[in-house]
Amino acid sequence: MVTRGFTGRRPPEATRERLPPGQYLTEDFPVLQLGPTPRIDLDRWRFTLREGSRPLKTWTWAEFEALPRTTWSGDIHCVTKWSKFDTAWEGVSFDDILAAAGIAAPTGFLLAEGYDDYTTNLPVADLAGAKAMVATRYAGAPITPDHGGPARLLVPHLYFWKSAKWVKGLRFTQRDEAGFWELRGYHMYGDPWREQRFTGD
Amino acid sequence: MIEPDARPLAWQRATILAITPVTPRVRSYRLGVAFDRPAHAGQHVDLRLTAPDGYQAQRSYSIASAPDDSGTIELLIEGLSDGEVSVFFEEVAAVGDEIELRGPIGGSFVWVPEDGGPLLLVGGGSGIVPLLAMLRHRAAAAPDVRSLLIYSVREGAEAIAREELLDRARDEPGFDLMLNVTREGGGRRLDAALMAEALDRLGTPRHVYACGSNAFVEAASNLLLDAGLAPGTIRTERFGG
Ligand SMILES: Cc1cc2nc3c(=O)[nH]c(=O)nc-3n(C[C@H](O)[C@H](O)[C@H](O)COP(=O)(O)OP(=O)(O)OC[C@H]3O[C@@H](n4cnc5c(N)ncnc54)[C@H](O)[C@@H]3O)c2cc1C
Numbered sequence: 001m002v003t004r005g006f007t008g009r010r011p012p013e014a015t016r017e018r019l020p021p022g023q024y025l026t027e028d029f030p031v032l033q034l035g036p037t038p039r040i041d042l043d044r045w046r047f048t049l050r051e052g053s054r055p056l057k058t059w060t061w062a063e064f065e066a067l068p069r070t071t072w073s074g075d076i077h078c079v080t081k082w083s084k085f086d087t088a089w090e091g092v093s094f095d096d097i098l099a100a101a102g103i104a105a106p107t108g109f110l111l112a113e114g115y116d117d118y119t120t121n122l123p124v125a126d127l128a129g130a131k132a133m134v135a136t137r138y139a140g141a142p143i144t145p146d147h148g149g150p151a152r153l154l155v156p157h158l159y160f161w162k163s164a165k166w167v168k169g170l171r172f173t174q175r176d177e178a179g180f181w182e183l184r185g186y187h188m189y190g191d192p193w194r195e196q197r198f199t200g201d
Numbered sequence: 202m203i204e205p206d207a208r209p210l211a212w213q214r215a216t217i218l219a220i221t222p223v224t225p226r227v228r229s230y231r232l233g234v235a236f237d238r239p240a241h242a243g244q245h246v247d248l249r250l251t252a253p254d255g256y257q258a259q260r261s262y263s264i265a266s267a268p269d270d271s272g273t274i275e276l277l278i279e280g281l282s283d284g285e286v287s288v289f290f291e292e293v294a295a296v297g298d299e300i301e302l303r304g305p306i307g308g309s310f311v312w313v314p315e316d317g318g319p320l321l322l323v324g325g326g327s328g329i330v331p332l333l334a335m336l337r338h339r340a341a342a343a344p345d346v347r348s349l350l351i352y353s354v355r356e357g358a359e360a361i362a363r364e365e366l367l368d369r370a371r372d373e374p375g376f377d378l379m380l381n382v383t384r385e386g387g388g389r390r391l392d393a394a395l396m397a398e399a400l401d402r403l404g405t406p407r408h409v410y411a412c413g414s415n416a417f418v419e420a421a422s423n424l425l426l427d428a429g430l431a432p433g434t435i436r437t438e439r440f441g442g
């Protein structure tokens with residue numbers, strides 16, 4: 001349906017090609033979160049892999065920082081419609097985390113869990129093969145608390161609500177269990193290029 | 202938590218029924234639209250504008266009206282300099298126009314009467330909009346729930362629904378208002394003393410909702426944590442900017 005009188009402020013062609021449907025480019029770094037920014041003490045920070053409720057492996061901050069590092073640069077897309085281009089992240093890839101734990105993924109799905117009790121569900125296939133990391137640095141500096149520091153998940157090919165902030169662990173699940181937003185009507189998978197914002201999109 | 206609805210959220214047409222100025226930069230848009238699912242105070246809609254060549258822009262706007270069966274909703278849209286969608290509303294949209302939207306959206310920043318209180322609402326600028334829906338709903342459906350609104354604006358003239366809020370504070374026994382002006386005579390930003398006064402007047406809130414720009418919500422929620430409130434009681438909505 002054409003909106004009477006709307007012409008729009010089209011971004012340049014090169015920008016439009018990089019924008020998934022319904023997104024617009026921002027130069028800022030907006031924030032989406034459901035509550036206050038949690039206060040996390042690095043001395044008490046832990047990152048834990050679990051299968052169901054059973055812990056498989058836990059790292060302290062110093063141990064986690066000693067794992068092999070990965071970098072990734074590219075575009076990120078938030079379900080609230082902003083996209084940001086050429087963001088630069090550094091952290092530990094999902095593959096390296098599993099390798100350091102000495103395990104293969106025990107199931108095909110997991111829930112990323114945050115220190116704010118946030119959860120979000122992901123297929124293991126969308127993390128493995130250098131597709132995701134637990135990031136600890138953004139643009140060359142430690143990630144600030146409002147952007148999910150000290151550590152956040154980074155799964156840049158999905159809407160950014162999948163990149164759980166203040167991540168404290170990954171819990172492998174037998175089936176694809178809905179996380180916080182997914183229980184509240186957001187899409188189970190969240191591919192920005194297919195505009196999978198809400199259930200049924 | 203409100204019941205999730207597994208049905209797809211379809212785009213639908215809404216007609217602009219009335220446009221009313223509210224402040225120098227904010228207008229009220231009354232839209233005729235029937236949702237296929239219940240709405241809750243605090244939710245928003247997504248609007249989609251389409252140009253003749255198919256180019257589209259989408260943005261989110263909170264619903265200012267309380268959930269009711271009038272078949273209409275109220276949006277309050279602030280015109281931002283250079284804003285693609287808000288300036289279209291400010292300069293082009295007219296009564297009788299059809300706008301595509303879908304909703305209601307949002308399952309976290311929501312208050313239902315069964316949630317009860319005391320209720321602490323903290324709004325900055327246009328961040329008042331979803332809080333207004335909560336206050337309107339509270340007055341109609343749960344007037345016994347005690348509530349306090351801290352509403353921070355740069356200048357008094359920018360306060361959305363100022364008369365309504367002052368009237369409510371005067372007429373509704375369970376509602377208390379703290380209007381805070383940051384840039385006029387003796388104005389100050391939200392600070393620990395102001396938060397302490399609010400908590401003193403209200404008591405410890407069971408639910409806190411903070412809404413506004415990123416910077417406002419970050420500052421407000423940090424003050425709330427400093428004041429000793431439990432993180433799990435505080436819900437936030439960030440409009441951007
Ligand atoms: C859940 C949700 C609910 C919202 N509810 C409302 C509402 O009830 N009323 C309302 O007026 N807006 C609301 N917003 C903001 C709205 O979605 C748009 O972001 C806003 O109208 C700007 O869009 P635009 O196309 O006019 O500006 P754009 O073209 O996107 O941006 C224009 C300029 O303004 C800046 N900018 C963008 N957004 C903001 C902002 N919010 N504050 C300050 N500067 C900004 C940009 O950085 C840019 O410089 C809400 C946002 C969210 C996520």
